[in-house]
Amino acid sequence: MTELEYFLKPAKLTELKRIFKPAKRVNNCVVALREVVLHAREIEKTGKEVLKLNIGDPNKFDFDTPPHIRKALREAVESRYNFYAPAEGLPEFKEAVARREKKVNNVEIDPEKIVATSGVSEGIIFVVSALLNPGEEILVPGPTYSPYEAFTRYMDGIPIPYSCDEENAWQPEIDDLRKKITEKTKALLIINPNNPTGALYDKKTMKKMIDIAGEYNLLVLSDEIYDLIVYEEQRTSTASLSKDVPVLGLNGFSKVYLAPGWRMAYIYLHDPPDLMGEIWEGILKVARARLSACTPLQKACVAACDGPHDFVQEMVSKLRKRRDYTTKRLNEIEGISCVEPRGAFYAFPHIHDLKGAKTDKEFVLKILKEKQVLFVHGSGFGKKYGKNHFRTVFLPPIEILEEAFNRLEEFMQSR
Numbered sequence: 001m002t003e004l005e006y007f008l009k010p011a012k013l014t015e016l017k018r019i020f021k022p023a024k025r026v027n028n029c030v031v032a033l034r035e036v037v038l039h040a041r042e043i044e045k046t047g048k049e050v051l052k053l054n055i056g057d058p059n060k061f062d063f064d065t066p067p068h069i070r071k072a073l074r075e076a077v078e079s080r081y082n083f084y085a086p087a088e089g090l091p092e093f094k095e096a097v098a099r100r101e102k103k104v105n106n107v108e109i110d111p112e113k114i115v116a117t118s119g120v121s122e123g124i125i126f127v128v129s130a131l132l133n134p135g136e137e138i139l140v141p142g143p144t145y146s147p148y149e150a151f152t153r154y155m156d157g158i159p160i161p162y163s164c165d166e167e168n169a170w171q172p173e174i175d176d177l178r179k180k181i182t183e184k185t186k187a188l189l190i191i192n193p194n195n196p197t198g199a200l201y202d203k204k205t206m207k208k209m210i211d212i213a214g215e216y217n218l219l220v221l222s223d224e225i226y227d228l229i230v231y232e233e234q235r236t237s238t239a240s241l242s243k244d245v246p247v248l249g250l251n252g253f254s255k256v257y258l259a260p261g262w263r264m265a266y267i268y269l270h271d272p273p274d275l276m277g278e279i280w281e282g283i284l285k286v287a288r289a290r291l292s293a294c295t296p297l298q299k300a301c302v303a304a305c306d307g308p309h310d311f312v313q314e315m316v317s318k319l320r321k322r323r324d325y326t327t328k329r330l331n332e333i334e335g336i337s338c339v340e341p342r343g344a345f346y347a348f349p350h351i352h353d354l355k356g357a358k359t360d361k362e363f364v365l366k367i368l369k370e371k372q373v374l375f376v377h378g379s380g381f382g383k384k385y386g387k388n389h390f391r392t393v394f395l396p397p398i399e400i401l402e403e404a405f406n407r408l409e410e411f412m413q414s415r
């Protein structure tokens, strides 16, 4: 008998357990990349060290927030930037973001059409909650960064994946996208460069997607959090290509500026036809309800926007070597193939031989248990389009990648 059972009658305890159930909506809020960590913790409890290639956090490896940005944060705190910021963001933050978007992405954004958020993650919640009525749909890439699906379902909306073609460097399949549009579709999500596939979309494909959005009166949601992390081709931002289709951009400081723990990001609206006033007001209402994003961090991000950007080149050249190594090693392993990523820091290899596992999740968990390497199962990024894949980051130094892929290779050869 537990201590609690000693004090409460079993019938009472059963009744209380029945009453204290979470709301059903939380069942819809599942994000694979965080869930697998729980399995890794169990392994770690047994004293074994796990090589974690599951999370897109550069600062867990040999990358750090640039000194001028860290200094700006210390100065902000010392200059009493510790008050509540306006709900939509500090004016100087919004102006700096507008300058950055002009410089980096060649888009003119009115600072009044920018909202500071605590991570793009909060931005996703704002956008989805201001946009969707129950039963309404958002087109998301298949596979996709899973919080877009999780939060859409959480808000009683329906994420509809459109196919991205692995054979064609994971470019979106325009015909499939068109077929998935219904009278309930409200928006089309583009993540470029893409997580989990590492795809970088070509200009022609981007234009076609924007045109389709225009044809069917859809709002374009454009996640550009990896905008400067590209390896070969020049990237084109969605808003810079859109003349008359409204674009809600989501971007932030977690990846390019190497400050994921700061949780700083922004939403902007690029709306030449001026159609989105009410939805923008809806986003502002949600922003006001949560008071504000962190004030000193907003102030420090002004330095990130306006300061030197040469650290980005250093980061990208380091990552390019790790990307090359990752693609080569994965393609050498029998039973696995991997499309070369062109942006971000993820590879999304295909598992052709699950080695007796029934699903990609079981495959990934077996590798974790037997070889202590943590990847994320592909179906966690979309049941259909992520199936029989896994996602790895290529953020760690080559020695760690080498050890991880050696262990993966041993696993594949051992059965």
Ligand SMILES: Cc1ncc(COP(=O)(O)O)c(C=O)c1O
Binding pocket: 056, 118, 119, 120, 121, 122, 145, 191, 194, 195, 223, 225, 252, 253, 254, 260, 263, 264, 265
């Ligand atoms: C495509 C994409 N959007 C958003 C996020 C989350 O960003 P933030 O740290 O700003 O919440 C990530 C994190 O991995 C991501 O890959």
